[in-house]
Amino acid sequence: MEECAGLCGVGSSRGHRCHQKRQRPAEMAAADGKRKPAPAEKHVERHPPHCSLQDLPVEMLVEIFASLPGTDLASLALTCTKFHHILHIDSIWRRRCREEFGFRENLQNLEMIGMSYREFYAKLFPYRHILGLWQLNYSCRTLLNVVVDGSCITGGTYRPSLNTHVRGPIHFKLSFRIRLTERKPAAVECMAGLLGRPHSGHMQIQKDRLTIQCKRTDHRTDSPTRLRGERGRGRVQEDRQQYDCLTYGRLYLPPRHPDDLIRPGLFHGKYNAFGPTTVMLSFHGKYARVTRLMGIGTKTLEIHLMRRIQLRDGEIFRNFNELSRVVQEIDEQVTREQQQQQQQQEDGTESPAQPSVGESGAAASEEQPVPFVLPVGVRSSDQNYPRTCRMCFYGVDIDPFAYPRHCCPGVFILFDEEHFGFIWLEEKYFFWYGRVQDTFQNVEAPSPQAFLEMLKDIQSSFI
Template structure:
């Protein structure tokens, strides 16, 4: 909080801090429920401010205050009695709720529950503002995605789950996990919306920096974990295996920043990776490299695309000869393993900044015409409805960590292949060793509060997902 600047001749010149300076966020937010400060407690600066605004109408002050961030208004309310009364105006807080949290409710809906916009802002939106955005739940068996949004007069957490019947070009499917609302006592409570046999019930929540935990003591509170089954013909089926749990930890998920030099706009993509249904992956660009990081699913492969190792495909001829394509990938792979070892010893790697050679290669590639694409003979895929033209191809490596439970150690597998860029919303990858193709399609859902505060924060988040 800002310090109160007092003149040397004022009564506060004895070195004591003013009352505003000692208050925390909660105390300042609670100031609206207290009576206006007594005249003896006013500061000289506050009196001068009142004098300066004496010629301004109340209507004009309401318009001015409505333009200020809601976090600044508690201190403003402590300045004088006039400001305190003006800041009770509902239209000020209605504008703050709309601009800062996207609330679209009207005043009539609030009057039916005897609640004001000021109370909604101070007791619901402001205390839980840090929970809004995207989160990922790292369970023992399966990762899921959580989107926390302002939903009318509630804050709702929507969980994304695997779905076999959804095509990769369709929107992500969510279901409610919890909601935060104001009760009749005008205090916020967290309600769990999960469980087979229970109505919404209380759920404990603890919010920390970049993560939060929830806990529910209901005995029927279960989580959905996909379980693979086989039918009588040997085909793979999936059903939800509901397992009991008592505490879940969610971690913040930032979307990658976008730069003009990127091949396409980075973001979230979904793919039919395995028999568990659709999985979500994140495409991000890091100088000479691009990275596809799996966010949801049963494992954490990391696809690294070498943007300086482009595979030329004249009219798509190399796709007709998969052996020739594999030979090219093997040659690049041997060369890249040597170069990667040199970069690691010199402290470089996929976090290196964009170089001029990368910009030039991307600019040249953007001017080329798409070439025909078709799956090479012998390459399998779950997705046959793939684009029939591609823009460019690059050498890429998929690294997957396997944990050997009996012996207690982890093994990292390295699988080279071909990264195929189709268009702005689709890319694919061909695993050379297993002759398999997977198609990625851009997630069409839009999300708010997903910007990383800094590039370092985004890179740290990637490391947490991959660990």
Template structure:
């Protein structure tokens, strides 16, 4: 019992922590408020290494039972034991041996730590979208060692769409305290400093820095802004002045306010996957003309696929559905020689657009006549069941003459093409409209879209990072999330 008490971090009068877990939360809180005993102090001074040797070497009778070391216990039991210990003692325990260190990186321990010690923050693990004007963003909150850390994910520098994502820490929460948690702001170049997190509701929270002077540089705002441009864009102010002149004022406002003020985050989910999906859905990086690279989400919805912006720009803000693909209408591209002619591609796309319009009109007429609202008989079933599309032989692909692309290193073969529409708008999301285009499937991890009216091409490459605690609890929850983030910018 003494050993059990030591492992659980309590004295004899307080009982075994593992039994305490079955108590009412109020009883557990009352027990934790009692003063520590001498046995508790002895356990802290001795450390976890003494516990191991004491367990294995104890002998209290002439005929002792077989000795058992903590190292011989199965990992599942060690996880349960370690999860019951105070967080302040876990770093010392991790130094005992490699096995203990490895077990202490188990998510089960830290998820329980979030529930018991940091119950206020147990809902913030996962993916979030910050409310930064039209720009949005992607925040991943994870357990990382002895901290909960919020990592802001950034796309590669334009136009290197196939490069890995960049990321930087925005805040962290210490997991070692027994009764409280320390929140630190990680933004700026002067190291961690005091911050604050407020849980607004289950799927929303906000952060605030309490020491914004740590964000300042000795050279003032001009040095800070130039440093931000180098880090975020990979270019100098002079390089982008002429190309992005209209956006510089907005960019400066975003830079000076996004982390100094209270910033709100709203939960987002990864799209659910289905065996009949054209490719695996998920997050992608895409080129958007002079706006650089942005993060989008590809999801499938029956006979359509959608590309939703996770990050945005002053024209099309984050949360908007930038591209919609009609999986019922494949487009057969001409040979490479004919494809070089933009007029030929335009003719093919406009024919598909007219076919879609006629089918929609017939569907409306059938509905008005009181008939079934099911699909009209003229519509063909899609030919992309299961993984079959990617088994098709690739065909040569080249951009038509006159179509602009920020990335000339696009694939020269493609697997399938579909009719789609893209969302365009003026500065400030004025006069938005959907215009026809071509969705090009290159492979499992890359696709593109030709904007017919803009005569431009966007290349998308899959985000290869792994995100935990980001799956939607149900397809309905994912659909509701999409509606919520779109409504914020409508």
């Protein structure tokens, strides 16, 4: 029956009676030779079934839309009626408020005031550029952290106090707030001043500058009475009315790369008994930088990661003269190489770099800790430093405003993931830093170039 089905051109022999007579094998072979070849089948191009984004289930579309940036959702709502209705589902905007602005308010609190997450996002959106860290420019610098706190945008200021511990958290004091749950347009309430009572303020945003003005003049006045360039604190006179004016610059945290020795970021320290300070550690290829943000002490530490100092089980710290000799040799070689590079630039010639004393790879694997003791004769205001360290490098404390450029050589000591220190050989002084444990949102630099420009701006502001 199957042979019959094949000869009759039918796909199945079930229910089919063959009208051909049964033939012998010889006769079947002769018949095959006389049969005409079957015409070639025409090629029919088959297209996959049409499927569009609109055909997906609503639950899947909600999940897709909730993962898109809020800036794209407005255009998406204009494409069709179905998307327009889906984008009124509040769970989409709840996720956008949480991921973009760090909003942690629950839905019931918003429902009590009759506001949806979609409406709350619309009120937050104009202030998205002020969220993050800012820095006031004057003699003892101040940090400003702007966050979404409950149903408000709040700005808290931080200044290092005498009681700040190296391992302690940062305590911010409320400076201003913007209420977002009221039906009327949001207004800035200044909370600064000796009395601490809310009063009307004005905010101006220009690129990486944030300026806050208010009519109260009882704020702290331990600052210049006029603005220093575009940033700082001062008094302004408009329409015969005196205003307190505070101008902040954007502060980005350092980006992280796989070959960094430790995670970069903010660190606390005490330069001396009366000098708590906050610095930023960042990595730049063959160099690392420690940039002062607040307090007194070093302006900038430049760490040469390719000029490592061998520890020899920590014995080098027991003899200050030996440590100074090793650092002095590296410092002299660095000076010669810099002079040669400068001469080559002037002559327009280049020569291959020569290996230097103490040069080694910076991105080392896990190092076995060795004992650390403060060399005899070296002072420190805080004796609670770690007693073991991983590695050391040659570094310099740079004064960018000295002419000619003045650099004090020293030893950068990496204790662990959370601590580092620096021995200033010229003054025989040691200071160390512990990582700031606070986490900050909206502090990523838009590009590496923007971060480098910010560092230059910070360094140039110390006068």
